[in-house]
Amino acid sequence: MRIGVVRFPGSLDDQDAMRAIRLMGGDPVALWHKSDDLGSVDAVILPGGFSYGDYLRCGAIARFSPVMGEVVRRAGQGMPLLGICNGFQILCEARLLPGALIRNEVRVFTAVEQRLRMESNSTVWTSAYTPGAEVSMALKNGEGNYQADAETIARLEGEGRVVARYLDNPNGSVHDIAGIANERGNVVGLMPHPEHNVDPEIATTLDGRGFFESVAAFLSA
């Protein structure tokens, strides 16, 4: 299981994502934003942080970086792609996922241990979870407020593409949405940070492990 983690200027959580992949038995591969070569990776994670300083809009400039052309192309072929936090913002800006993340309704940067309900196990990143399972993992963002028009929300809900929901909505996201998937289920965007909740030495829960177990199961099938 070779999982690439893209480092953009301003990425913060790329090392944690790589460490989580290693802890979960995979081989992390550092990918550079200026290179369009993904090598032989089986999956890609776009990590959290503040790519390009969040200039213009969160994720707006990262979307046009050289690596993203190839990431989008491979995702179109079915490669598993997970965007965490800033990565989720990049996926929305790249229109791989619908909607947008705007500033939190509470107007402050929020960093909490967040309770979630996992809603869908029909994506390559969430198959290890039982739908309805309540989990808890790190959440830290200033612009995690998911918004989309009513038609888009109805489609996401109708197609079961909401993968996780906040149990006590911390940022104003519509329908308490914490994460969504594309139609095919290989691309998932998520505001909470599963990569921070895999190591018993430092994490309060190990509830993030399921994302890595899910993609491992998909890749070994």
Added chain:
Amino acid sequence: MARVVVNVMPKPEILDPQGKAVTGALKRMGHEGFSVRQGKRFEIEVEGDLTPARLEEVRQYAEAVLANTVIENFEVVSQ
């Protein structure tokens, strides 16, 4: 040298937390009856003549890059 201005505003139905914060601050200063929404203004200097094709080029990248049309409206104004 021609100048084109692109104004980007959050859509009316989209919550604007920054505008809300400014509105709240104005109220605290005693300025009642004002509701502020906050957007962005891009000033673009264009080399050479501003032909319809160049203006259309600005409109296209305003839609693709400068604004996120999921949450924002934009207008292109040539000056």
